[in-house]
């Protein structure tokens with residue numbers, strides 16, 4: 001089974017990259033399941049029509065992160081949509097869900113779980129480690145894929161060791177910088193610390209560089225805006241053997257305009 005995961009889609013440039021390239025990528029790599037992190041589709045958060053665009057462009061599951069509730073109208077969609085996931089370790093009173101089981105066209109049931117990390121996050125989600133320990137046995141799936149939306153590579157790496165043997169694909173999101181540490185763990189978990197970003201290439205994490213520089217120089221805080229110019233698409237492809245329940249290989253995906 002081939003799982004394609006796409007890193008954080010930022011703004012209109014990111015949405016356009018997904019619309020332009022995802023179907024061709026799916027065909028080229030015989031993708032059975034595509035998971036897209038969409039929490040920056042509106043830079044901070046995502047609007048319902050932007051989530052619908054990601055699904056229409058070929059995303060099977062859309063995961064979110066710390067900015068999930070920045071655009072409140074997503075609450076309208078998240079309650080009804082089975083494949084739009086907010087982190088599972090958000091408070092249980094929050095609307096929506098943090099996991100789903102997606103059945104591929106070849107009948108493989110893949111459990112997908114969205115988690116958010118705790119290191120350097122300015123709010124207090126539940127501890128993702130015991131949350132996923134409780135969740136996995138309740139899900140009726142053949143294989144498992146997890147998006148850990150987190151800042152620290154240490155937290156993501158520790159989660160990889162914790163889940164090796166129980167999960168086949170663990171990919172990090174949130175930093176918007178693609179890491180070069182993709183590998184398969186001893187018990188068959190495919191891992192990459194961060195998928196990278198889908199959005200404007202000449203930017204600071206998708207934001208206009210002049211605004212970011214001014215902020216670091218000490219200017220009065222100014223509203224962030226999505227950068228313009230050529231875009232890129234980043235992610236990773238996991239080749240998973242559904243019989244042995246082991247990932248065979250992980251490879252980075254990167255396209256640039």
Ligand SMILES: [Fe+2]
Pocket residue numbers: 039065066067149174
């Ligand atoms: Fe994030």
